[in-house]
Amino acid sequence: MTEQTLLIDPATILDNVDARQVEFAGEVDGERRDFAVLYDVLEALDGVSPEQGPVAALRRHQQAIATAATSALARDTDQAIVVVSENDLS
Numbered sequence: 653m654t655e656q657t658l659l660i661d662p663a664t665i666l667d668n669v670d671a672r673q674v675e676f677a678g679e680v681d682g683e684r685r686d687f688a689v690l691y692d693v694l695e696a697l698d699g700v701s702p703e704q705g706p707v708a709a710l711r712r713h714q715q716a717i718a719t720a721a722t723s724a725l726a727r728d729t730d731q732a733i734v735v736v737s738e739n740d741l742s
Contacts, residue, residue: 656680656681656722656725656726657680657681657718657722658678658679658680658687658718658719658721658722658725659678659679659680659718660676660677660678660687660714660717660718661676661677661678661679662711664676664677664678665707665710665711666707667706667707668688671688672690672691672692673688673689673690673691673735674688674689674691674694674706674707674709674710675687675688675689675733676688676689676710678718678721680722680725685725685734686732686733686734687721687724687725687733687734687735687736688733688734688735688736689710689717689720689721689736690735690736690737690738691703691706692737692738693717693720693736693737693738693740693741694706694709694710694713696738696741697709697712697713697716697717697741698712698713716741717736719742720736720740720741720742721734721736721740723740723742724736724737724740727740
């Protein structure tokens with residue numbers, strides 16, 4: 653079985669301050685999907701709160717987030733928006 657890869661569309665990255673998550677769309681094996689990365693994930697990767705620059709934090713850790721997002725997707729492929737949590741970090 654081939655490991656899935658995610659290509660994040662940088663034009664879709666959006667900070668959802670109210671939900672404390674950064675949202676984006678990406679392509680996984682030719683299929684477009686919507687994702688959300690919780691601020692907690694960004695803090696775990698950066699070591700500091702992402703409050704002042706969550707989009708910049710996502711961009712800094714884009715590869716790790718893409719890997720975590722494919723793990724979150726594999727956990728439940730029926731999600732409308734795949735939410736990436738700290739549990740998805742490897």
